[in-house]
Amino acid sequence: MGLGYIGLPTAIIAAKHGVDVIGVDINPKVVEMTNDGKLHIIEPGMEEMLQEVVKNGSLKASVTPEISDAYFIVVPTPFKGNHEPDISYVEAATRAVLPLLKEGDLYVIESTSPIGTTDKMKELIFAERPELNGKIYIAYCPERVLPGNVIFELVNNDRVIGGIDEASTEKAVQFYSQFVTGALHRTNCKTAEMCKLTENSSRDVQIAFANELSLICDKAGINVWELINLANKHPRVNILQPGCGVGGHCIAVDPYFITADYPAEAKMIAMARDINNYKSLWCAEKVKNEMLKFEFEKGRKPCVAMMGLAFKPNIDDLRESPSKQIVMNVMHGVNNNDILVVEPNIDTHSVFKLADYKEAYEQADIVVMLTAHDQFKSLPYDDSKIILDFCGIYKK
Secondary structure, three states, rough: OOHHHHHHHHHHHHHHOOEEEEEEEOHHHHHHHHHOOOOOOOOOOOHHHHHHHOOOOOOOEEOOOOOEEEEOOOOOEEEEEOOOOOOHHHHHHHHHHHHOOOOEEEEEEEEOOOHHHHHHHHHHHHHHHHHHHOOOOOEEOOOOOOOOOHHHHHHHHEEEEEEOHHHHHHHHHHHHOOOOOOOOOEEEEEHHHHHHHHHHHHHHHHHHHHHOOOOEEEEEHHHHHHHHHHHOOOOOOOOOOOOOOOOOOOOOOEEEEEEEEHEEEEHHHHHHHHHHHHHHHHHHHHHHHHHHHHHHHHHOOOOEEOOOOOOOOOOOOOOOOOHHHHHHHOOOOHHHHHHEOOOOOOOOOOOOOOOHHHHHHHHHHHHEOOOHHHHHHHHOOOOOEEEEEEOOOOOO
């Protein structure tokens, strides 16, 4: 249930390993593209695999679910107001399969979810279908994949699997063992839910430290990239690289699932979120200040190239992207003709008119490096331009 950045690769990998899969999505275009063997996301090597499993009939896509033996909920979990997690998509997907459930079926949530979501869905299922109580298997199993390396990681990464009872855990382990070669770690559903949130919150805290260092170093006149490189020579220090914030539908989102439910306890987690959000605002202010300084000194408005919209290098995923937010912040109240927006991994955007990255770099008076795409690393450093490098393209 859900053919997005995780659901579609999972469906393809499972089908590749001999599982008959029906991929369900509410977007008819996604369903059509999938059945045509066309990938609607960027993931190296996956379109060929999709074409293979569609051709041999082991994967088909539909806008409605069909009677199956196992149901996997892989839908988004967005926010309501004030960073309150919204599990309505999980509930909607669950209600869609409720009439189809039968004795012996397996139901698994993969969507990143607040603690207790699996138990809530269990209560919903048994309230609507009381005859299934004790006769189906319910579990939670979050994904752990890196966009751009999904084919390898879906198969090789360890998985944490937590059922509502031991039998559910074992049933889910039995399913995932068909295509996962990594270790399958058994636990309960609440611990599995918290494990996913903990992993991404830990990353967020570590990135916040690097981003805070970058703010200090900017004020102190220190090259933060050199500093981190030297500090990491210590055998027990491993500082991450700073950026223009934190994006994506994991690290930038999951910590709120903890802070929303445990505001008094999750103080460091909340502060890390604040630091990473502030870094984006700080970057935007740096750009706007350079634009004003240029106009004052040159007597004309600068041409500014905003390099990158995706939340991380070499992907097309713009979800929660700090780069996108910075571009929108900088463009607010400015003549759009002075701003060249670059994102080489997408063809069009509903808000921004996209420019070629080489042409934008050549035309720009101010170059703002937001996302460290490989294409940008081929651009030579030009001393005649003002270059604001927030992602470490030119670390020296």
